Amino acid sequence: MRNEREILIDTLSRELAPVRPMPRLASIVSIWLVLAAALVLLLVLFAAPFRPFAVAHLADDPWFALEMICGGLAIGLLAIAGFRAAVPGELSPGILRAGSAMFALWVLVIASGWMNPALEPSMVGKRTHCHLESLAYGMPAIIAAAWIVRRLYVLKPLHFALPVCMAAGAMPAWFMQLACRYEPGHALAFHVLPGMVPAFLGVAIARAVPSLLQRGR
Amino acid sequence: MQGLSRGQLDEMRWSAAMRCVQRGDEAAYRHLLAELAQALERFLRSRLGNLDIVEDCVQEALIGIHHARHTWNPERPIRPWLFAIARHRAADVLRRLSAQRRAEESRLESALLGDGEIPEGAEAEVTEGWLMRLLTQEQREAIQLTRFEGLSVAEAARCANVSEAAMKVRVHRALRRLTQLLEEEAT
Numbered sequence: 001m002r003n004e005r006e007i008l009i010d011t012l013s014r015e016l017a018p019v020r021p022m023p024r025l026a027s028i029v030s031i032w033l034v035l036a037a038a039l040v041l042l043l044v045l046f047a048a049p050f051r052p053f054a055v056a057h058l059a060d061d062p063w064f065a066l067e068m069i070c071g072g073l074a075i076g077l078l079a080i081a082g083f084r085a086a087v088p089g090e091l092s093p094g095i096l097r098a099g100s101a102m103f104a105l106w107v108l109v110i111a112s113g114w115m116n117p118a119l120e121p122s123m124v125g126k127r128t129h130c131h132l133e134s135l136a137y138g139m140p141a142i143i144a145a146a147w148i149v150r151r152l153y154v155l156k157p158l159h160f161a162l163p164v165c166m167a168a169g170a171m172p173a174w175f176m177q178l179a180c181r182y183e184p185g186h187a188l189a190f191h192v193l194p195g196m197v198p199a200f201l202g203v204a205i206a207r208a209v210p211s212l213l214q215r216g217r
Numbered sequence: 218m219q220g221l222s223r224g225q226l227d228e229m230r231w232s233a234a235m236r237c238v239q240r241g242d243e244a245a246y247r248h249l250l251a252e253l254a255q256a257l258e259r260f261l262r263s264r265l266g267n268l269d270i271v272e273d274c275v276q277e278a279l280i281g282i283h284h285a286r287h288t289w290n291p292e293r294p295i296r297p298w299l300f301a302i303a304r305h306r307a308a309d310v311l312r313r314l315s316a317q318r319r320a321e322e323s324r325l326e327s328a329l330l331g332d333g334e335i336p337e338g339a340e341a342e343v344t345e346g347w348l349m350r351l352l353t354q355e356q357r358e359a360i361q362l363t364r365f366e367g368l369s370v371a372e373a374a375r376c377a378n379v380s381e382a383a384m385k386v387r388v389h390r391a392l393r394r395l396t397q398l399l400e401e402e403a404t
Binding site (some may be wrong): 004005008009010012013014015016017018019020021022024025087088089090091152153155156 | 238239240241242243246247250251254272275276279280281283284285286287288289290291292293294297298299300301302305400
């Protein structure tokens, strides 16, 4: 008489179908980042153009360039950390820590502008609904990430959801630093903070309904 | 092959087999699963001892491997992938066990059982896994009495000279701690 384990092995073997190995994780993350950033950029520009001379300031003002580099790195590292958590054995606490630290540094660099702003604070480029844009424009990237991860095998949904939702939510905030008026308090209150709302929402959903991210389980 | 460790040999064999499995080779899959089941059982018993749920953990891990087989990248090592699935599936089993135990005790309380009935499937032999040694003395004793020796909570409480409520808390915390330790090992 066969034991349960033998019966299970027999069943799984008979159910075996060829599978196409998933693409390399680096490709998945790169495509997601590029498409998400492109969509956010299109949405931002569709609503209104960038602040005048915003891009030129990147070359002229090193502290502003540093601010943008920190933000860009934070988004990239958090995205990598999140998607790595969706593949068994690829979770990288080091990259997650680096992404979180870079995000904190980005916020600190913006906040340091209260004492020593990178650019002269002004109302130039002010967008009427920048807080709503920051809140909404990250949502498509979060939905796309959830769709992708259902095709992977995430063991810990929160380890995926938190960094990826933060990266997606930070993208509109990052673009708003070029598109909207420059002022540190305004950036934190109306760009970064609203950008984190979909992040918290994504995490709450992943915690409440992990099966949303775990197809067939 | 000379000079290669057991782990390296397993890595080579399992990687080659999984490539065949991804192409749909049933015979290779059957052989691989049988070998993995033994390896996973050794892996889990080294951590959890002779807990009666180890077989459940092994089977859950095999099912997880089946569902996740498309996520293994042939350019990456297979052992971290395999054992990550095994650890997390085992942690899921422990979490379910903890929840079942709480529900069971709540049913026993309301039915006013307390006659020392020994649950089914009691194990006689106690072999501690190294994760068990990371529990506190009280937690280890709670698991040993209720899972290895098969005593009811009431009997275990009497043995340990504590209240039933205290014994329930110890068992629950022990299972939760084992789950955490398994998951921390994966990171």
